[in-house]
Amino acid sequence: MTSSLLLSVTTFIYGLAAVLYIAGWVFRRPLAARLGTWSVWAAVAGNAAGFILRWIESYRMGIGHAPLSNLYESLVFFAWTIGVSHLVIEHRYRNRVIGAFTLPLAFLAMAYASLSPYVSDRIQPLIPALKSNWLIAHVITCFIGYAAFAVGFGLSIMYLLSKIAAAADGRSGQRRAADVLVLQFFLVGLGLILFRFILGWSFGAGLAGAVAMAAVVDLAAWLLGRQQRVRDELFTRFPEPSLMDLLTHQTVMFGFVFLSAGIITGAIWANSAWGRYWGWDPKETWSLITWFVYATLLHARLMRGWQGRRIAYLSILGFIAVLFTYFGVNLLPGLHSYGAMAQQLR
Amino acid sequence: MAGGASLVIVKRLFDFFASVRLTVGVLLSLAVTSIIGTVIPQNEAPANYVRAFGLQGYRLLEALDLVDMYHAWWFQLLLLLLVLNIVVCSVERLRATWPIIFARKPRYRLERFEKSAIQAELSADVPPEALRQAVQSVLGRRFKRLATLPAADGREAVCAERWRLSRLGVYVVHLSVVLLVAGAMIGGLFGFEGYVNIPEGDATDTVVLRDGSGTRRLPFAIRCNDFSLSFYPNGAPKEYRSSLSLLRGGRVIHEKEIIVNDPLRFEGINIFQSSYGKLPPPLPAEGAGPPERLAVHVLSNHSGRTYHQEGAIGDQLDLPEGLGTLRLDAYRPAAEFMGQPLGPAVEATLVHPGQEPIKLTLPLRFAAFDKMRRGRVAIAVASAVPMPERYYTGLQVTRDPGVRVVYVAFAVMIIGCLVTFFMSHQQLCVVVRPRRRGSAVAVYGVTNRNKMAMHRQVELLARRIVAAAGQTARA
Numbered sequence: 042m043t044s045s046l047l048l049s050v051t052t053f054i055y056g057l058a059a060v061l062y063i064a065g066w067v068f069r070r071p072l073a074a075r076l077g078t079w080s081v082w083a084a085v086a087g088n089a090a091g092f093i094l095r096w097i098e099s100y101r102m103g104i105g106h107a108p109l110s111n112l113y114e115s116l117v118f119f120a121w122t123i124g125v126s127h128l129v130i131e132h133r134y135r136n137r138v139i140g141a142f143t144l145p146l147a148f149l150a151m152a153y154a155s156l157s158p159y160v161s162d163r164i165q166p167l168i169p170a171l172k173s174n175w176l177i178a179h180v181i182t183c184f185i186g187y188a189a190f191a192v193g194f195g196l197s198i199m200y201l202l203s204k205i206a207a208a209a210d211g212r213s214g215q216r217r218a219a220d221v222l223v224l225q226f227f228l229v230g231l232g233l234i235l236f237r238f239i240l241g242w243s244f245g246a247g248l249a250g251a252v253a254m255a256a257v258v259d260l261a262a263w264l265l266g267r268q269q270r271v272r273d274e275l276f277t278r279f280p281e282p283s284l285m286d287l288l289t290h291q292t293v294m295f296g297f298v299f300l301s302a303g304i305i306t307g308a309i310w311a312n313s314a315w316g317r318y319w320g321w322d323p324k325e326t327w328s329l330i331t332w333f334v335y336a337t338l339l340h341a342r343l344m345r346g347w348q349g350r351r352i353a354y355l356s357i358l359g360f361i362a363v364l365f366t367y368f369g370v371n372l373l374p375g376l377h378s379y380g381a382m383a384q385q386l387r
Numbered sequence: 388m389a390g391g392a393s394l395v396i397v398k399r400l401f402d403f404f405a406s407v408r409l410t411v412g413v414l415l416s417l418a419v420t421s422i423i424g425t426v427i428p429q430n431e432a433p434a435n436y437v438r439a440f441g442l443q444g445y446r447l448l449e450a451l452d453l454v455d456m457y458h459a460w461w462f463q464l465l466l467l468l469l470v471l472n473i474v475v476c477s478v479e480r481l482r483a484t485w486p487i488i489f490a491r492k493p494r495y496r497l498e499r500f501e502k503s504a505i506q507a508e509l510s511a512d513v514p515p516e517a518l519r520q521a522v523q524s525v526l527g528r529r530f531k532r533l534a535t536l537p538a539a540d541g542r543e544a545v546c547a548e549r550w551r552l553s554r555l556g557v558y559v560v561h562l563s564v565v566l567l568v569a570g571a572m573i574g575g576l577f578g579f580e581g582y583v584n585i586p587e588g589d590a591t592d593t594v595v596l597r598d599g600s601g602t603r604r605l606p607f608a609i610r611c612n613d614f615s616l617s618f619y620p621n622g623a624p625k626e627y628r629s630s631l632s633l634l635r636g637g638r639v640i641h642e643k644e645i646i647v648n649d650p651l652r653f654e655g656i657n658i659f660q661s662s663y664g665k666l667p668p669p670l671p672a673e674g675a676g677p678p679e680r681l682a683v684h685v686l687s688n689h690s691g692r693t694y695h696q697e698g699a700i701g702d703q704l705d706l707p708e709g710l711g712t713l714r715l716d717a718y719r720p721a722a723e724f725m726g727q728p729l730g731p732a733v734e735a736t737l738v739h740p741g742q743e744p745i746k747l748t749l750p751l752r753f754a755a756f757d758k759m760r761r762g763r764v765a766i767a768v769a770s771a772v773p774m775p776e777r778y779y780t781g782l783q784v785t786r787d788p789g790v791r792v793v794y795v796a797f798a799v800m801i802i803g804c805l806v807t808f809f810m811s812h813q814q815l816c817v818v819v820r821p822r823r824r825g826s827a828v829a830v831y832g833v834t835n836r837n838k839m840a841m842h843r844q845v846e847l848l849a850r851r852i853v854a855a856a857g858q859t860a861r862a
Contacts, residue, residue: 165621165623166621166623168623169624169626169648170648294808295808297804297808298805298808301801301804305801308793309797312790315659315783316659316784317785317787318790318793321457326421330418330421333414334415336414337414337418340407340414345407373426
């Protein structure tokens with residue numbers, strides 16, 4: 042049993058958990074949701090075992106190091122932190138519908154790691170710049186922060202969904218249209234990640250698949266939503282909107298502390314590896330941008346009393362910044378065909 | 388005394404800098420402009436920008452300060468605005484909360500507590516006196532400044548509080564941001580960032596400044612004693628290690644072996660292992676003896692082919708294509724040709740079949756020398772002794788007097804965040820009321836933030852009090 046095999050199996054357990062939670066929510070089956078919780082426990086355990094096994098394997102290869110050094114390893118750790126965060130939230134607030142919105146994120150992270158043709162699971166030796174304990178602290182704190190933000194993102198999507206479904210609440214058609222639009226972007230983004238990055242389709246095919254998937258979900262939602270009874274049943278078991286809003290705030294606060302710690306440990310590591318604690322390179326700058334967005338959210342809420350939709354929007358914006366910090370920086374255009382930039386050891 | 392108009396302006400200015408709207412505006416502006424700097428690569432050579440954006444495009448970027456935007460005046464201004472905003476906001480709010488934070492004796496008002504949404508009430512089958520004693524013991528253990536208030540109809544309220552100083556948490560966080568910017572400014576003004584390549588065995592006291600403003604002399608010289616490189620089996624670099632000595636007046640004042648992530652820090656100057664390179668092999672030294680082996684390259688003018696042979700001083704080599712023989716007679720460390728120094732050279736005798744011997748001088752440093760003769764062959768001689776590879780080490784040399792301030796700011800920020808997000812100024816009042824059977828305890832809580840934690844605390848206390856009174860609770 043190799044760690045890669047174990048982690049591939051874990052991917053499907055996360056997927057199973059996501060399916061169980063969604064089924065439990067949509068078809069009103071508490072048993073399915075309960076099985077979902079058990080699945081998450083199994084997935085988190087398998088994920089942790091795979092992590093430890095990979096650590097041991099690296100020592101057996103003579104290049105022993107903590108498995109936090111490349112995209113595959115960080116994605117695996119990310120999925121684990123999302124799983125653990127979900128279990129904590131579910132236990133505290135005793136609500137099994139949240140799982141339908143957080144587990145898919147964990148599944149996507151693991152699936153990207155295990156299934157994508159763009160991610161290699163080979164254990165590579167550490168190049169000199171990565172040999173630092175500060176790096177390990179940096180990766181761990183960053184991903185705990187990202188996981189908290191991911192859960193907050195899930196809660197914000199839930200919030201918008203519940204607001205769209207709420208009947209006769211005097212909302213203007215414009216606001217509702219804006220919410221629907223945001224959810225469309227979310228669905229298409231989800232589809233793109235699934236088809237383009239995880240399954241490795243071309244960008245055109247991936248986009249087409251994503252749009253098709255969004256259309257199918259929209260159709261299903263519209264058909265389901267036409268009946269008031271169904272709408273009520275689907276959304277009564279959501280947490281109260283004020284609770285979802287409060288939870289979003291709490292997860293963002295938690296994530297903010299860890300993101301701050303992550304940026305700080307990253308700066309300390311950079312200072313010992315490259316001689317400067319801050320170089321305004323894209324990765325560093327985008328982590329700061331993420332920090333600014335969430336700081337804006339906290340100030341708007343604590344000082345101006347922003348609540349509800351505005352907070353949900355900022356939380357979604359913040360998570361997009363998180364994704365850009367994690368993945369997007371690698372796609373940035375660069376004038377790379379020449380720059381003899383001195384950071385040769387990255 | 389200035390007129391009322393200027394006072395109004397000052398007040399407006401103060402309000403502007405004290406507003407949260409400014410905070411949100413500056414934070415979002417910083418975020419958006421920072422994005423630009425990641426999409427347009429920074430600090431590249433001008434030729435690269437011209438190639439990507441055209442000459443006009445490059446001129447525009449330069450005019451808007453977008454090629455080094457994080458050091459641009461307008462970006463620094465945004466940061467300055469943020470700092471000003473933080474300072475003004477903090478001062479204003481601290482003035483208001485200072486009396487609360489540092490009030491000698493807290494004044495509890497029962498009506499405020501009874502109106503609070505944070506409350507929990509439990510009944511128990513015990514006399515009120517038992518509950519009252521439990522209240523004293525449970526509260527006394529975790530809370531401070533207990534005070535007893537007389538309440539209506541003979542009841543008593545015991546009030547307490549804790550973590551009052553946690554109200555300062557938010558100011559601590561903001562102070563850390565100011566410290567951070569101050570540390571960065573100190574580093575920018577009084578520090579430097581440079582790099583230097585030092586071949587093994589060489590020493591230098593001058594580094595090239597990274598911002599392009601020239602060079603800088605260090606208060607000591609850096610000598611690279613040795614550079615070593617190791618690789619993993621798959622070819623990836625494993626470690627770069629430089630053995631460095633710092634010299635002043637010819638004396639070694641400090642030594643260290645540095646690797647990436649383990650720099651040399653001395654007298655405020657930091658030396659980091661950054662990169663490395665290979666030097667071309669050195670030329671033979673002036674006074675050295677003849678190389679043990681010589682590589683002889685023979686170019687035949689007739690066929691155009693070059694043949695390679697090896698030999699030593701004293702050997703006679705047969706030339707290909709029936710071109711005759713070449714005898715390597717002697718080695719001259721400092722040969723001359725028509726009064727010009729040739730450096731080390733080999734004297735040889737070339738004999739084509741049926742012709743007079745030709746005396747040749749073949750300098751090791753000038754491979755094309757013999758072509759001038761325009762003979763049937765052109766011969767070049769070089770040392771065939773394998774030369775050891777010589778490396779140079781690439782070092783990043785910096786001084787940053789602000790980094791300590793920045794690190795302090797880091798620590799302060801984390802502590803401030805933890806206090807602000809996970810603690811709050813918790814106050815409560817506990818009232819014991821007699822019931823028909825037994826009594827009831829009601830816990831009222833008030834807090835300035837983190838209400839959910841206060842809810843849990845209040846419920847926990849109620850349960851603890853009842854448990855301490857010796858009975859399980861009846862809700």
